[in-house]
Amino acid sequence: MKIKTNKIDAANAEIEAVIPKEMIDANLEKIAKELTKTAVVQGFRKGKVPVSVVKKQYGSRLVQDAEAEALREVLSMGLDELKIANESLIGEPNISKFVKSDDKIDVIVKIALRPEIDLASYADSVDEFDKPTIGDEEVNEKLEKLADSQGKFVDLKRKRAAKSGDSVILDFEGSIDGELFEGGAAKEFALVLGSNQFIPGFEDQVIGMKIDEEKIVKVTFPENYGGDKLAGKDAEFKVNVHNIQEKVKVEIDDALAEKVLAGQDNPTLENLKTQIKNQLENEAVAKLYNDELKPALLDSLVGKFMFALPEFVVEQEIDIALNKKAGEMSEDEIKELRENASKLEELRETFRENAEKSVRATFIIDSLATAENVKVEENEVMQTIYYEAMQMGQDPKEAYDKYKSAGYLPAIQMSMVEDKVLTKILNSKMKEA
Incomplete structure (x- = not known):
């Protein structure tokens, strides 16, 4: 042979x-x-x-x-x-x-073949930066919101007109061109004015109403409203106010801290402020990382480390982009591509640069994970999916099984590895204030 x-x-x-x-x-x-x-x-x-x-x-x-x-x-x-x-x-x-x-x-x-990447001086791809700082004003603003969330609504001691921040117990019945529409009515509904729970303009017109008062509220549904039957339509709501409640203000003191920090050691106001400051700092760091530093670091790494890429991996990435594009095209456009091989090839080539960047980034992250000893085990992937599903009110196991059967778990795992790797590099460059 x-x-x-x-x-x-x-x-x-x-x-x-x-x-x-x-x-x-x-x-x-x-x-x-x-x-x-x-x-x-x-x-x-x-x-x-x-x-x-x-x-x-x-x-x-x-x-x-x-x-x-x-x-x-x-x-x-x-x-x-x-x-x-x-x-x-x-x-x-x-x-x-x-x-x-x-x-x-x-x-x-x-x-x-698996690319061989020389990762020398990869940490130099990002400069040192100062950790975001949180001032007393931001801590106090968060405390005010926290105290407000602990307040309870009680009946008015003295009758007055409804104002922003009140909870109004009301009946409403909506109609368009004189005809009632599905989902447009409710009895004894508790609406917090200023919460923007209802369509724009509704709550503004309830402000100023008194107990036992009836009123016709006129609004226009937004053009991007979910239901086609209602989007952009003018509507009238017959509103009847049964009761008005105001929120009792909660004092910002050790008693509030004891309630919020129940079960913790040292449940004092000072400790609560410290925890709030730490939380706000972590949120500020996460926002800085996700919005600016991580994308910039990944772009820097992709531009810095050049190496040969496996041809078939790049072609697979192009196929994914092409299939996504095809999903946005009309039947006539797809038919034209099927009948014109050169035009199809031209379209494929428009995705090559981004495909190569994506593949290069994947191999760089994989090598950095080895260098930084970063791993994401399957149980971490499961926990992440379970947590996000519960946050969205979904069945965690059902969500996990769905991702698994669709073959998405490796991609999710790789995304988590990328996040850990970039975070670890950035953390090493962050200077405490």
Whole structure:
């Protein structure tokens, strides 16, 4: 068998071979003899089936197995000649050429290798920066909101008109062009004025109403409102106020701290302020990281470390982008691409630059994770999905199973690894105020 190898670059190689018919025949004979030991053929005892009968019974399957055995030999010989270990390969080898003739098979096998990345001075990709600081004004503002959230609504001691911040107990009945619409009515509904719970303009017109007062509130549904039947439509609501409640102000003192920090050591106002300050600092750091520093750091790393990329991985990334684009195209546009190969190729090429950046970023993060000893175990992925599902009121197990069956878990895990790696690098560059 003739073998010719070509190391295209550090991430791609080709093995070209001419497999003689004699090799396929020898493989077929060997496989057929092995099969005689286990084959079940009517009229013959197990282990006593003649080779000729096995060949007749399993003809096409034997040919396929013989060719597959030859391809494995091509790969093995090619890797030996290229001095490439099996563990360096990424994905399955790609048979880009397989042409059969009477006396031989011409094949080309493309293989992809894990890129070797020199990560020297990767930490220099980001400069030192100051940790965001939180002042007393921000802490006090958070305390005010916290105290307000602890307040309870009580009936008015002295009757007055409703104002922003009050809870108004009301009936309402909505109509469009004189006809009631589904979901537009409720009895004894508690509406906090100023909460923007209702469509724009509704709460503003309830402000100033008194107990037992009726009023027609006129509003217009937003153009982007969920239901097509209501979007952009003018509506009238018949509103009847039954009661008005005001919120009792909660003092900001140790008593509030004891309530909020129940079960903790040192439940004092000073400790509460310290915890609030720490929380606000963490939120400010997270916002700075996610909005600015992480994207900038990843762009810097992708621009700094250049290396050969596995061709098939880039092509897969392009396919994903192309499929996404196809989902936004009309049937006529898709038909035109199917009928015009050059135009389809032109469209594919528009995604290549971003695809290469995405693939490069993935390999850089993978190498950095090894360098920084960052890992994300499967149970961490599960916990994250469970937590987010519960936050959204979804069934956690059902959400996890859905992601798993769709094959999304590796992508989620890689995203978490990326977040951990970039966070660790940035943390090493952050200076305390």
